[in-house]
Amino acid sequence: MVPTRRSLLSAFLTVPILHQLTIRKALAQSASLELTPACGDDDDLTLAREAGxxxxxxxxxxxxxxxxxxxGESITLAGLVxxxxxxxxxxxxxxxxxxxETGKYDTSGFNLRGHQFTDENGRWWFSTIVPALYPGRTRHYHLRVQRPGGTVLTTQLFFPNEPRNEGDYLYSDDLLLEVSDSADGKFGRFDFVV
Incomplete structure (x- = not known):
């Protein structure tokens, strides 16, 4: 049985944070491509990209x-700071x-725009849609992340296996979401290191 986005998010929000970090480190060591940059030293901070x-x-x-x-196609995005x-x-x-879902940004209101604060375990999540391709760009999300008292990281997250990734001047493998299919859409994961 394929899990739903809600069950994946529920598991993410209930599994103890130390256990999650241990599992992610073990998976990163066995993976040929590390999708979310690992923490461990200052050289591994999440890459900045322009706000657009x-x-x-x-x-x-x-x-x-x-x-x-x-x-639009449903996706839940989640991760840690x-x-x-x-x-x-x-x-x-x-x-x-x-x-x-048509590749347009809402410039008069706040559709597909939001903010939140991480919980006591550094977790964040949004339930949204997979954006359509924007002219001249690959599929992506814009994000700003700021730890309390810290500087603002402005960046973008990208989807794996997108044909336009390699031609997008802002694309980086270091900003790839881990994306999996669920019974009712997609589930994407990215941990920010700031």
Missing amino acids: AFYKPNAPLRHELFNDAPA LDPDCQPIANSLVEIWHAD
Whole structure:
């Protein structure tokens, strides 16, 4: 039986954080391509990328973005915000914005835009859609991450195996989501190291 996005998110939110980090380190050691940059030293901080032309401040506080584009393909994005010593950072700001299912950004309101703060274990998540291709770019999400009292990391996350990845000047393997299929959409995972 294939799990649902809700069951995958529930498992992510209930499994103890130390256990999650141990599992991820073990998987990273056996993988040929490390999808989420590992923490461990300052050289492994998450890469910055430009915000792009469609950033808007003051996005609403919310986890659920899917209702802004119900015709889109469902995806739940989740992950951790970690410091360079692999410790989770509570109360970190995580902000997201992206194109809709037709490749357009909402420039008059706050559709497919939101922010939240990580929980006490450094976890964040959004329920949203898979964005359509935007002219001249590969499929991607824009995010801003800021640990309490820290500088803002502005970056972008990308999908694996996208034909346009290699031609996108902002693309990097270090910013690939881990994406899996579920019974009701996709589940994407990325841990930020700030």
